[in-house]
Amino acid sequence: MRKPIIAGNWKMYKTNTEARALVNGLKEKTMPAAVEVVLCPPFTALTTVAELLQGTAIGLGAQDLFWEDEGAYTGEVSPLMLKELGCSYVIIGHSERRQYFGETDETVNKKVKAALRHGLKPIICVGESLQQREAGETNAFVAGQVEKALDGLAPESIPQVVIAYEPIWAIGTGRSSSGSDANEVIGLVRQTIAKKFGSSLAEQVRIQYGGSVKPGNIKEFMDQPEIDGALVGGASLKAEDFYGIISY
Numbered sequence: 001m002r003k004p005i006i007a008g009n010w011k012m013y014k015t016n017t018e019a020r021a022l023v024n025g026l027k028e029k030t031m032p033a034a035v036e037v038v039l040c041p042p043f044t045a046l047t048t049v050a051e052l053l054q055g056t057a058i059g060l061g062a063q064d065l066f067w068e069d070e071g072a073y074t075g076e077v078s079p080l081m082l083k084e085l086g087c088s089y090v091i092i093g094h095s096e097r098r099q100y101f102g103e104t105d106e107t108v109n110k111k112v113k114a115a116l117r118h119g120l121k122p123i124i125c126v127g128e129s130l131q132q133r134e135a136g137e138t139n140a141f142v143a144g145q146v147e148k149a150l151d152g153l154a155p156e157s158i159p160q161v162v163i164a165y166e167p168i169w170a171i172g173t174g175r176s177s178s179g180s181d182a183n184e185v186i187g188l189v190r191q192t193i194a195k196k197f198g199s200s201l202a203e204q205v206r207i208q209y210g211g212s213v214k215p216g217n218i219k220e221f222m223d224q225p226e227i228d229g230a231l232v233g234g235a236s237l238k239a240e241d242f243y244g245i246i247s248y
């Protein structure tokens with residue numbers, strides 16, 4: 001049985017003062033024991049949020065990392081640094097990093113390996129554009145992203161991996177996928193993993209849906225057999241909204 005995991009990707013929101021207010025708002029609520037909850041603040045708020053999460057069951061994640069442990073890579077952040085701050089997860093390959101910052105399937109693969117090398121669980125983002133969906137290319141494109149992201153991984157590391165299926169056309173648009181459509185693509189993601197690593201390992205991988213998840217639609221996704229959680233953007237920025245999702 002896979003434990004559901006719901007993560008909040010804050011993207012480029014929340015100064016440290018705002019982060020403190022958001023986390024304190026969540027700490028006033030009772031977290032559901034049956035759901036793994038993870039917060040992914042900007043790098044600048046990781047220390048503040050890590051301190052506030054001490055003693056809670058809420059996990060900490062980063063939104064990216066570099067694949068080297070240290071070096072002359074101005075502006076980058078290493079897995080060692082994230083681990084020391086208390087991160088247990090790291091989002092890798094978000095479509096916004098692929099779109100704006102040159103992230104490729106190859107760099108995603110390098111980052112996945114670096115994360116696992118340092119005991120960080122990767123949340124690997126995959127998902128098609130509207131053009132690809134309308135052209136019927138979704139399955140082939142998403143399967144290719146999954147294959148390349150996981151290329152060369154040791155079988156024993158596969159249960160540590162989380163995949164987030166986030167159709168690009170649903171991110172920030174208010175137009176989410178339907179539960180059944182998302183379930184179909186996520187089923188394909190799981191089959192792709194099974195082809196490379198066997199079905200017993202594939203069955204252990206938690207796969208989230210992301211793209212305009214709100215308190216009003218989370219249950220539609222969580223009722224689906226293949227969907228194990230959500231990666232939430234906008235609705236993770238207010239304690240009430242995010243709590244409405246994690247307490248589905």
Ligand SMILES: O=C(CO)COP(=O)(O)O
Binds near residue numbers: 170172174231
């Ligand atoms: O990109 C996302 C999470 O990583 C989804 O963002 P929204 O929930 O704002 O659509």
